Amino acid sequence: MTIIPDRKNWTWVLERACPECGFAAQSIPREQIPARLRACADQWRLVLSGVVMTGGAATAEAVRQRPRPDVWSPLEYGCHVRDVCRRFSDRLAQLLAEEAPVFADWDQDAAAVAGRYAEQEPARVAAELVAAAARLADGFEAVTGEQWRRTGSRSDGAQFTVESLGRYFLHDPVHHLHDVGVLRR
Template identity: 35%
Template sequence: MECGFVYDLSLAPAVSELARGHIGEYEDLLGAGSAVLRRRSAPEVWSALEYACHVRDVLLAQRERVLAARRCEKPVAEPMGRDERVDHDGYAEQRPADVARQLRDAALLFANVLDRLSSADWGRTLVYTYPDREERSLRWLAVHTLHELRHHLHDMRRQLDSRDVRLG
């Protein structure tokens, strides 16, 4: 993977604490200033603010998926509409301070449901539809969410460090 992330399922029980820890990094990046946060280095590449909004929504969607897997046998994790949300929710127009607060809240909500999983719950499964339809454990879902947090921090930093963004 481009970001160097390794899917180590033994990390799953630590994901709640790791998620809480990464939010401070997002908050720091979201303090960069509204104009630079909204700029895209290329039309097809999200801005740093759009990546932050996406991560907030991923955390909320993953929380709901964990809760569904605890209450139902093998629920289907329907796609969250990641690309549509950019326009439908107006990611680029949101206030960075609001997004930072919402990201913190989303991470805390997600971490809370992970902290409440028993050892048996980690093995509960759901059908994940991306990139291929496959049955996945909550252990995998937690680690996948950590990947999202780390990968999009990398994306945000790349956008904020981009010469095109700084000069644009």
């Protein structure tokens, strides 16, 4: 069975807490985005090493196992989080360099297939994820003053400021820690 594409518009997480993972974007001070991202990336590093697993053996091989055929494995989620970090680094740079940019569309499900997420090496993915998260955290740390209010949008019309983009982004890696059983509600 293949993964059913997620077609939800998750921008609502900017207004209310996520009922699944508990993440409350509106409660995160913008200055905390980089530190929270780095802490989350460190948790992902542990997940991908097999150290942090629930419901099964704590082995590197366990990260390759899907809990159900229609749900990504921790490795596949880790690849996704790495790629989301990369995508949002580009979006942050675009927001800071251009006036009212429109972000290029990205099909996360097509990226998973094309990137052969399930076949990647967990240790390499962990290192790449931590590096991508550090780059994005560095980008947010460099934002000052009025830059936090710079705006851009997705092709579907969803509007973001630099600040709301950071909060919106941070939900993704946190939520996926919940998906793999690391965070409990």
